Amino acid sequence: MSEKNGVQIVPVHAGPRVLVVDDEQDFVETLVKRLERRGFEVSGVGSGQEALLLLGKERFDVVILDVMMPGMDGIETLREIKLGWPKTQVILLSGHGGEEMGMRGMAYGAYSYLLKPVSLKIVVETAYMAFEESGLR
Amino acid sequence: MSVFGLKDLGTKIAITALGFSLIPLIALGVTMYSMFSSTYHSKVQANIATLAENKRQGIDLFLREQVSQLRTLAYSHTIEDLSSPETLENILTTMQLSSKTFIDLGLINEEGVHVSYSGPYNLSQANYKNETWFNQVMVRKIYVSDVFEGFRGFPHMIIAVTKQEKGRVWILRATIDSDIFDSLVRWLQLGDLGDAYLVNRAGELQTRPRFGNKSREIYASFLGGNFSGAKIKEFEDGNKKIFVGGIWLEEKDWLLVIEEDMRGELKPLFKTQAATWGVMGSGVAIIIIGTLMITRMIVSQQERTSRQQAQLNEELIQSSKMAALGKLAAGVAHEVNNPLAVIREKAGWMRDLLEEEDVKASPNFQEFEDAVNKIEQHVERAGNVVHRMLGFARRMEPVCNDLFINDVIKQTAAFLDNEVKFRNIEMVWKLAPDLPTIQSDASQIQQVILNLFNNAIDAIGRNGHITVTTGVDAASKMLSIVIRDDGPGMDKEVQGRIFDPFFTTKKVGEGTGLGLSISYSIISKLGGSIRFESEVGKGTEFTILLPVKHHE
Numbered sequence: 001m002s003e004k005n006g007v008q009i010v011p012v013h014a015g016p017r018v019l020v021v022d023d024e025q026d027f028v029e030t031l032v033k034r035l036e037r038r039g040f041e042v043s044g045v046g047s048g049q050e051a052l053l054l055l056g057k058e059r060f061d062v063v064i065l066d067v068m069m070p071g072m073d074g075i076e077t078l079r080e081i082k083l084g085w086p087k088t089q090v091i092l093l094s095g096h097g098g099e100e101m102g103m104r105g106m107a108y109g110a111y112s113y114l115l116k117p118v119s120l121k122i123v124v125e126t127a128y129m130a131f132e133e134s135g136l137r
Numbered sequence: 138m139s140v141f142g143l144k145d146l147g148t149k150i151a152i153t154a155l156g157f158s159l160i161p162l163i164a165l166g167v168t169m170y171s172m173f174s175s176t177y178h179s180k181v182q183a184n185i186a187t188l189a190e191n192k193r194q195g196i197d198l199f200l201r202e203q204v205s206q207l208r209t210l211a212y213s214h215t216i217e218d219l220s221s222p223e224t225l226e227n228i229l230t231t232m233q234l235s236s237k238t239f240i241d242l243g244l245i246n247e248e249g250v251h252v253s254y255s256g257p258y259n260l261s262q263a264n265y266k267n268e269t270w271f272n273q274v275m276v277r278k279i280y281v282s283d284v285f286e287g288f289r290g291f292p293h294m295i296i297a298v299t300k301q302e303k304g305r306v307w308i309l310r311a312t313i314d315s316d317i318f319d320s321l322v323r324w325l326q327l328g329d330l331g332d333a334y335l336v337n338r339a340g341e342l343q344t345r346p347r348f349g350n351k352s353r354e355i356y357a358s359f360l361g362g363n364f365s366g367a368k369i370k371e372f373e374d375g376n377k378k379i380f381v382g383g384i385w386l387e388e389k390d391w392l393l394v395i396e397e398d399m400r401g402e403l404k405p406l407f408k409t410q411a412a413t414w415g416v417m418g419s420g421v422a423i424i425i426i427g428t429l430m431i432t433r434m435i436v437s438q439q440e441r442t443s444r445q446q447a448q449l450n451e452e453l454i455q456s457s458k459m460a461a462l463g464k465l466a467a468g469v470a471h472e473v474n475n476p477l478a479v480i481r482e483k484a485g486w487m488r489d490l491l492e493e494e495d496v497k498a499s500p501n502f503q504e505f506e507d508a509v510n511k512i513e514q515h516v517e518r519a520g521n522v523v524h525r526m527l528g529f530a531r532r533m534e535p536v537c538n539d540l541f542i543n544d545v546i547k548q549t550a551a552f553l554d555n556e557v558k559f560r561n562i563e564m565v566w567k568l569a570p571d572l573p574t575i576q577s578d579a580s581q582i583q584q585v586i587l588n589l590f591n592n593a594i595d596a597i598g599r600n601g602h603i604t605v606t607t608g609v610d611a612a613s614k615m616l617s618i619v620i621r622d623d624g625p626g627m628d629k630e631v632q633g634r635i636f637d638p639f640f641t642t643k644k645v646g647e648g649t650g651l652g653l654s655i656s657y658s659i660i661s662k663l664g665g666s667i668r669f670e671s672e673v674g675k676g677t678e679f680t681i682l683l684p685v686k687h688h689e
Binding site: 024026027030031033034037068095096115116117118119120 | 467470471472473474475477478479480481482483485486489516520524527
């Protein structure tokens with residue numbers, strides 16, 4: 001983590017705490033590593049239930065949530081999160097380009113809706129904005 | 138339905154219609170004509186029979202009168218008186234004052250010798266002892282002869298009666314003027330060509346007919362035996378057709394033959410026949426013309442219907458194909474996007490690691506970086522394809538606003554200004570100035586028009602024209618946008634597939650093959666239709682029809 005590399009360095013104490021939820025293990029793993037490299041405090045889980053469990057133990061500012069998951073899907077998880085932790089912002093991530101799904105997500109209080117495959121730059125920017133939003137509340 | 142099938146249908150309809158109308162018409166015509174004909178025939182024959190009967194009565198009466206006149210003469214004078222040629226001469230002269238029927242008178246004794254004679258011929262010394270008629274009269278007392286030449290050398294007929302006086306038998310004989318008899322028989326002809334004459338049992342003519350020689354065949358069938366009343370038959374000789382009536386006289390063994398020209402008698406029938414044929418002919422002609430017209434109308438209507446049906450089917454097939462492919466695309470997109478996301482993240486992680494000092498020092502650093510760049514680039518490309526596919530599959534509700542379609546087109550074309558100039562393509566605008574505004578989704582229409590413009594530009598390549606025409610389609614009352622290029626056009630095979638998703642004629646990487654399928658589904662969703670015409674070497678023309686109000 002050196003400044004020379006041009007990677008954005010964020011002070012740890014101000015770093016947003018991010019939870020990545022996706023049933024695609026490889027995706028979660030890589031995204032976690034890359035976000036950590038950019039100064040986020042990141043955890044990753046493979047399902048909605050695990051996410052809710054972890055949220056119960058730790059505080060997260062932003063949740064990056066896959067919509068299409070076996071078992072408890074993204075929308076359900078989103079509703080639970082919004083009920084239990086209204087300040088936590090949720091960014092929905094989907095490989096299924098259903099505009100309708102996005103609309104529903106937004107209606108249930110998601111902060112944003114991104115389509116896979118998405119560039120990390122956009123994820124990072126959106127996560128920051130969401131983090132700021134969570135701070136305002 | 139094939140054109141051949143329709144022609145077949147037309148023939149069937151025509152044959153059926155003609156059969157059902159012509160057969161009754163012809164049957165009616167033939168029946169009426171034949172009934173009229175037979176009625177008229179029997180009427181004519183009855184007329185002829187009546188005529189023959191009347192004439193026979195006249196002739197019989199005439200003969201009876203002559204005989205009774207002669208008998209009166211014989212019994213009212215004594216043989217002595219009659220034997221005197223002077224007295225006989227007086228009697229004949231007196232008789233001839235009123236009627237010239239009797240030409241001469243003669244008294245003949247038992248030996249057949251002329252006792253006295255009065256008349257123009259010199260027969261005073263004639264002896265009739267061996268003549269047939271002499272023997273006949275001696276037996277029968279009254280005798281009417283056939284026409285014969287006798288001593289005089291020309292045809293004549295005689296009547297004779299016997300008288301008994303002073304124990305001896307005498308015969309009073311008179312010659313009948315055959316001219317008067319002839320004219321009596323011929324009196325009252327039926328038509329211009331009618332004829333009447335008498336024949337004896339042997340078939341020899343007894344009176345002179347009006348016209349020439351008579352063939353025996355005309356009356357031969359009547360000669361077999363006597364019959365009462367008149368018999369009528371039809372006789373044909375070459376081109377002459379006649380009615381022949383035959384009736385036997387009562388007073389003499391003679392047959393009265395009456396001929397009537399069939400043509401004359403049947404003139405009204407022939408007129409009727411001509412009229413029947415005329416009416417039937419024109420009826421048949423009218424029916425045939427009418428049937429052909431109706432058949433043609435039905436067939437063309439059917440053709441129109443089946444063409445519309447075929448078009449409808451095609452559209453239905455197209456839209457169901459679209460729906461199925463839409464679902465498939467959505468499923469595939471999801472399955473492909475997740476691995477793409479993983480690949481992207483992995484490549485991104487590799488890029489992150491490339492930032493590390495030790496890796497940078499690697500002699501293959503440049504190779505790694507290039508490889509990572511390529512991976513990201515192609516993930517991007519694949520992602521774009523999948524997103525367009527999703528765009529195609531998405532069931533987005535159109536956002537409707539009031540639009541000036543000409544403005545929408547102009548704005549869209551503005552995106553391509555540079556491209557068009559660069560390729561030396563001329564835009565020809567034929568926009569109708571007074572178009573109504575339409576309620577539709579501007580961005581979606583723009584997407585479609587942009588797509589069509591892009592295709593037109595790609596088709597032309599360099600140097601050409603794109604003609605844009607707007608107007609109101611007269612038939613459907615819809616707004617029409619026509620975009621025409623003078624590019625190379627498309628062959629039939631390409632034409633059949635251009636709306637299919639992933640079908641493209643462009644190079645790999647340049648076109649996804651989704652543009653026209655997306656355009657198709659957008660225009661369908663907006664309640665309009667899109668169609669095209671293309672000819673190889675001439676160019677391609679796309680027509681978009683949009684409803685003025687978007688249907689709900």
